[in-house]
Each structure stands twice: as C-alpha cells, then as structure tokens.
Amino acid sequence: MSSRTDLPPSAAPLTFRGPARAGAPPAIEVREVHRDEVAPQRVLEIERYDTADLRLAAAGITLAVLRGDAPASWELRTPGDGGPLRVPVDVDAPRGRLPVPDGISDLVRGAARGRPLRPVGRVRTIRVVHRLLDASGARLATVVHDRVTLSTLGRSTEVKAWTEVTIDAPAALRGALADRATAAGLRPAAPCGEAELARLLRPAPCGSRPKRKTAGGALVAYLAEQNGRLAAADLRVRRGEPDGVHRLRVAARRMRSALRGYRRLLDRAQTDPLVAGLRALSRELGPARDAEVQRERVLRELAELPDELRLGAASAVATRYFARIESEAAAAALAVLDGPEYAQLRERLDRLVADPPLRGRAGRSAKKELPRHVAEQERRFAARVAHALDPELSPERRAAALHAARKAGKRLRYVAEVARPAVGRPAKRHARAVERIQQAIGEHQDTVVARATLRSLGALAHVENENGFAFGVLHGRAEARAAAVEAQLPGLWTAASRSELLRWLR
Structure with a gap:
C-alpha cells in the first residue's frame, strides 16, 4: 500500500494526536500483521508542584511526583547539565498534597522564597500498548495508545483531554500504520502532555523591557x-x-x-x-x-x-x-x-x-x-x-x-x-x-x-x-x-x- 501521509525521514517513532475518545488505529488490517497483542492498561501520572505564583517555573525548575510503572517518586529538574534528582515518595504518605522531602525543599528554597509548595498541575495518561506480531510471533511494531487528561490546579482550573498514538515501526510498515492513524481521525503531532502542562504553567511576563539599542x-x-x-x-x-x-x-x-x-x-x-x-x-x-x-x-x-x-x-x-x-x-x-x-x-x-x-x-x-x-x-x-x-x-x-x-x-x-x-x-x-x-x-x-x-x-x-x-x-x-x-x-x-x-x- 502506498503511503499518503508525509513522514519524517528519520526512524524516530511517529506521534499522532486526536480527540479524547479516538481509538487506536486498526493495525490488524495491515497485511503483514497477523496478531495484535494488547498489554494490560496502565495509568501514568505526572503531578507538578510549585508555589501559587509559579516561582519554580520562573526559575526554570521542575518539581513533580511521578506515578506509574515504578514506585512513586519525586523528580526535581534544575537548569544545567546535571540529571534529575529522584526521591521515593513515602509509601505511608496519604494521596493528595504530599509533604516535599527536606532534601528537595532545601534545594529550591532560594527560588520558592519561603512560599509553600503545592500541586499546580497534573497530566494523567491511560496507556494501552499494542505489540504487532507477524505469523511467527516476532514483533513487527509497537503502537502506544494514550488517553491524556491535563488539568491545572491553581486559582483557575483548565482541563484538556486528547488521544495520543505513538507508532514505533520499521520503514516498511510506517507508511501503512500512519495511514491507519490518519484514517482514524488522528493527525501528526509532537508528544505534548508534559510540554503542554509546562506551557500552561509558564508565568506571564511582567511589563515590557526597553529596547536593547538604548x-x-x-x-x-x-x-x-x-x-x-x-x-x-x-x-x-x-x-x-x-x-x-x-x-x-x-x-x-x-x-x-x-x-x-x-x-x-x-x-x-x-x-x-x-x-x-x-x-x-x-x-x-x-x-x-x-x-x-x-x-x-x-x-x-x-x-x-x-x-x-x-x-x-x-x-x-x-x-x-x-x-x-x-x-x-x-x-x-x-x-x-x-x-x-x-x-x-x-x-x-x-x-x-x-x-x-x-x-x-x-x-x-x-x-x-x-x-x-x-x-x-x-x-x-x-x-x-x-x-x-x-x-x-x-x-x-x-x-x-x-x-x-x-x-x-x-x-x-x-x-x-x-x-x-x-x-x-x-x-x-x-x-x-x-x-x-x-x-x-x-x-x-x-x-x-x-x-x-x-x-x-x-x-x-x-x-x-x-x-x-x-x-x-x-x-x-x-x-x-x-x-x-x-x-x-x-x-x-x-x-x-x-x-x-x-x-x-x-
């Protein structure tokens, strides 16, 4: 089947976005695919913490609680070359507004200026992974179907929901699977759950700067x-x-x-x-x-x-x-x-x-x-x-x-x-x-x-x-x-x- 979808030249996974209730593309219709092995549903969550006026975001700092496949953990990302700092969430801590660990709160105190840190946004993803197999049972491709819900938790609440589908396949199958995605009402897009939340939590610029030539x-x-x-x-x-x-x-x-x-x-x-x-x-x-x-x-x-x-x-x-x-x-x-x-x-x-x-x-x-x-x-x-x-x-x-x-x-x-x-x-x-x-x-x-x-x-x-x-x-x-x-x-x-x-x- 010839591809009617413009694909990037690299072998990077393809991402598509569509309405919240859009389903996974019917990959089983692709000739080479003999079986669609569906993994159990998983729930992944990123809950951002910040001050009410988003002081951490203004300083380029990201603090979040990650829940999903691994045990829940705090993740702190700061500007620079260092990797993230991860601290396990106390297993006995009640769900909701968690106390920030001392080791993290000490690091961000200069940015937070003594203001309390609380949840300010959340990305919740319900994920189903499809492994597409050939007649011998070998994996041909992987299709990840995500139902994403994003919500801000500040003075005003904004809720968005959409579907993301990611296709990881060799060149021979990419075109056919991409066509199935567009036929299902999905459109090419960059992965955007965490990026969209970061955009919504970006503090508005204050005032205007004078011209640089002055x-x-x-x-x-x-x-x-x-x-x-x-x-x-x-x-x-x-x-x-x-x-x-x-x-x-x-x-x-x-x-x-x-x-x-x-x-x-x-x-x-x-x-x-x-x-x-x-x-x-x-x-x-x-x-x-x-x-x-x-x-x-x-x-x-x-x-x-x-x-x-x-x-x-x-x-x-x-x-x-x-x-x-x-x-x-x-x-x-x-x-x-x-x-x-x-x-x-x-x-x-x-x-x-x-x-x-x-x-x-x-x-x-x-x-x-x-x-x-x-x-x-x-x-x-x-x-x-x-x-x-x-x-x-x-x-x-x-x-x-x-x-x-x-x-x-x-x-x-x-x-x-x-x-x-x-x-x-x-x-x-x-x-x-x-x-x-x-x-x-x-x-x-x-x-x-x-x-x-x-x-x-x-x-x-x-x-x-x-x-x-x-x-x-x-x-x-x-x-x-x-x-x-x-x-x-x-x-x-x-x-x-x-x-x-x-x-x-x-």
Whole structure:
C-alpha cells in the first residue's frame, strides 16, 4: 500500500494526536500483521508542584511526583547539565498534597522564597500498548495508545483531554500504520502532555523591557542575565558544588557594579538599597570563598615543595584546619541563603529586571551613552592605581591601596561589560588590558590573605606539636610573589592605559 501521509525521514517513532475518545488505529488490517497483542492498561501520572505564583517555573525548575510503572517518586529538574534528582515518595504518605522531602525543599528554597509548595498541575495518561506480531510471533511494531487528561490546579482550573498514538515501526510498515492513524481521525503531532502542562504553567511576563539599542535596554539585559546567573549559583551552593559560592558572589558583584556604575540612568531611591543588599551578601559569603581558595592554594603548594622542605605532617595540619574552617563557612553561607534578608533581596532583584526604574536618559543610544559611564570608572581606576604605585607608601598602606585598586578594576570591567554588545571590539580589547592588571593586583591581594593564613597554620602546628617549617617556607614565597607583582605593576599599567585602548571612551 502506498503511503499518503508525509513522514519524517528519520526512524524516530511517529506521534499522532486526536480527540479524547479516538481509538487506536486498526493495525490488524495491515497485511503483514497477523496478531495484535494488547498489554494490560496502565495509568501514568505526572503531578507538578510549585508555589501559587509559579516561582519554580520562573526559575526554570521542575518539581513533580511521578506515578506509574515504578514506585512513586519525586523528580526535581534544575537548569544545567546535571540529571534529575529522584526521591521515593513515602509509601505511608496519604494521596493528595504530599509533604516535599527536606532534601528537595532545601534545594529550591532560594527560588520558592519561603512560599509553600503545592500541586499546580497534573497530566494523567491511560496507556494501552499494542505489540504487532507477524505469523511467527516476532514483533513487527509497537503502537502506544494514550488517553491524556491535563488539568491545572491553581486559582483557575483548565482541563484538556486528547488521544495520543505513538507508532514505533520499521520503514516498511510506517507508511501503512500512519495511514491507519490518519484514517482514524488522528493527525501528526509532537508528544505534548508534559510540554503542554509546562506551557500552561509558564508565568506571564511582567511589563515590557526597553529596547536593547538604548542605554537602559543594554543595562537591563545585563542585569537580567546576572540575576539568572545568581539564581543558578544559588542552586549550586545548596548542592554543595565547589564553585557555587564563587559564582554567586561574582553575579552579585556584577549586578552591584552595574547599578553603581550606571546610577545616573536609574532611580537611586530604588536601586541604592539593592546595592547595599548585594554588598552585604558578598561580604557574608566571603569567608566561604576565601577558605575554598586558600585550601586549594596551600595544599597545592605544600605538595609542590621538595621533600627536604616539607617537614613533619604539614599537609595533615592544613587539611584539618581547612576542614573545620570550610565546614563553619559553608554552614554560615547556607544560613545566609535561608535568611529573610536574602529572600527579600531576591524579590527586589526580580522586580528590578521586570519593571526597571529607568530615568529619562536611559532612552539614549547605548553606543553613545554607555561609554560616558565607563569613562568615569576608568578615571576612578586610574586614580586608585596611581595612588597604589606611590613609592612613598608603607607596605601596609600599599597593600590596602592595591586592594582598593583591585576593587575599582573589577567595577570598571563589569561596567564595561554592559557596553560591550553595543560598542564591540574596542570595549573587548580594553577589557582584556584591564583584566591583566587586575589579575596581577588580585595575585598580590591573594598573597596578603595567604600570609595571614600561613601564620595561623604555623601557630596551629606549634600547638599540635608538629613541625611548621613548611608554612614558613610558603610564607616566604608569598612575600616574594608580592614583591614580584609590585615590580610588574608599572609596566602593566602603562600597557593598560595606552591611548588607543581608551579612544572609545572619549
């Protein structure tokens, strides 16, 4: 029989959709099929959980209870490359609104903001599987007949019902079986039960964003991107991933820098409290990040020491020290993320990108307006670097001045990032030059922190009757690195402040 249905060229299963009461296509009429082996009916269910205002969906998070072939389980899907997290449903739990397991509710607390999680939608599928056999009993094809009912469970309820038929067959039978499906009133369609529920549960967009070519549009696009990165990093911290705190702090710092660097485009009565909140967040998470960085650095440098300099159990002393410090810092970081101030900050950041408090000049051309604000930060950075390079400064004052220059350099980089899409290559070349000197200054600051840590480790080794000589060696090397960085800085600054790199700011 020739096929009258347009089929995709691949061997992927074909899916058809039709009215709720449509039956399975009469496959037994196909010449090659001798028997239709019908499996017992099964009921499959996906019940989505979310807050009443769909906070999880807005964050790209899917939480559902799956019931069907396997024992019922919770399934959590989050943005990123990781697979779903599955937790069995308590067999003694009553059917209905189930308590969300602690391990899952802890992970999504940043997105839910303390709001209760409850059922918001359900897809129920009554499935019958037909195995089409040839005269010898070998399987020719499989036809899955689903009666799908979808319902939302929020303030308003929407119910939909339809039939889906999926045909998994070799090329020789696909056309004939597809013709039977269309003859039964079914039409080709993508599988849509879960996708349709996701569409219905997608939060409506709030307000409208300014045009990207305006200064305000470029700024809001950048803030929205960083707000999304902050939300993703929140999940990484709660999962205990090593770089979670770092990513969260970087996103917070980028947003804070953009809000401060472009403050003349914004209503500061609304944005200054956000700047303060983001600064407090970064400061509170700082110990967790510092402990992570110093552990990696100290243990690596200890391992690189020759045996004759690595006396005693220095690595064991450092491992015990950082285990305690990191455990305390991680607990403190989670306490911050579970606190009311953080939840309120996340709420305000969401409102910021949904309804940005832009002033009139934000409507100007991004290409013309944004460089003016970057130039202001460039002058600020230049003043900080010039002060840090003053040969009359004491070592302590130079370390403080370099730290201030480092922070100014980061703000300059992040403010320039907002302008890069509008300005292009000149902004990118300038950013690379600034990053080189900022990284050098950052290396100097790292040695300042490292030397303080190594002094603590040396004292701890003495208390534990261990040999702390190796920590003294590393302390001396850190001092030498700091001196080397200070010697490099004038040349790096000359390269970063070349007139051709700054032309786009004039």
